[in-house]
Amino acid sequence: MTMRERLDRAWPSLVALLGTVGVVVALLFLFGDDTDGDQTDDLAAGDDAGTDDGTDGDAGTEDTESTESPDDATDEPDDEESSGEDAEETDEPENPDEPDEPDEDEGVTAPPELRSPVGIANQTTIxxxxxxxxxxxxDGGWEVAATGYYSGEIPETTVFFPPGYEEYAQALxxxxxxxxxxxxxxxxxxxxxxxVILVDDYLEVVDDEDDEGGG
Known part of the structure; x- marks a missing residue:
């Protein structure tokens, strides 16, 4: 059998084989591989590619970095609380044991042991x-032993005291x-x-009291 005769007999088989190979190549070209190689590279690099559970690939890393360290927990006290404590301390009186000063309008009452009988003489024309x-x-607790008139030139209302009675006169x-x-x-x-010798200046006291009573 010659070579040509052999090729003629094998040609149909070769055509069938080549056709099968061509079909396989065409299918591979059309459908290709379903695996995305770029996605694998992206996950390894830490890019924002989605994971199987639907969470971000580097979300765990972000949460870890945002957590405060133990040293950050020991912050300084709040300034407002400190200032409030200082305000409470400064509100306290500086001298709590210091007695209140008496009201000047209350006047001074002489102690009984410094009250002595008094005579009153009127030098005015009233x-x-x-x-x-x-x-x-x-009304102030003093005893008036006598009253009368006095003719003289005393410049202002005066209490005269005998020897040994100056302290009584000062108290009056x-x-x-x-x-x-x-x-x-x-x-x-x-x-x-x-x-006590009354002079015209004493009239001012009487007039003031009359005005207060009338008002």
Whole structure:
């Protein structure tokens, strides 16, 4: 059998084989491999590729980095709380044991042991002014032993005291500031007791009280 005869007999088989190979190649070319090689590379590099459970590939890394370290937990106290404590401390009185000062309007009352019988003499032209003074002194706890008139030139309302009674006279003047002058006794004044001589300035006290009462 010659070579040509052999090729003629084998040619149909070769054609069939080549056709089969061509079909396989065509199928591979059309459908290819379903595996995405780029996706595998992206996951290894840490890119934002989705994982099988639907979470971000590097989400766990972000959560770990955002967590505060133990050292961060020991922060300094809040400034507002500290300032509040300081305000409470400064609100306390500086001298809590210091007694309150007495009200000047309350006046001063002489102690009983410094109260001595008093005589009152009226140097003004106002009749009965000595009786007004008597009521004021008696209301303040002093005894008025006598009242009368005085002819002289005493410059202002004065309490005259005999020897040894200056402290009594000072106590009377402090309790009744309208008696603004304290002097040793003089001639023409009872030398045995305190004597108050009323002068025109005493009228101001009476007039002020009348105005307050009328108002």
């Amino acid at each position: 009749d009965g002014l000595e009786l007004v003074a008597q009521d004021r002194l008696e 003047s402090e309790q009744f500031p309208e008696i603004g002058r304290v002097q040793p006794t003089i001639e023409g004044v009872n030398p045995d007791r305190l004597v």
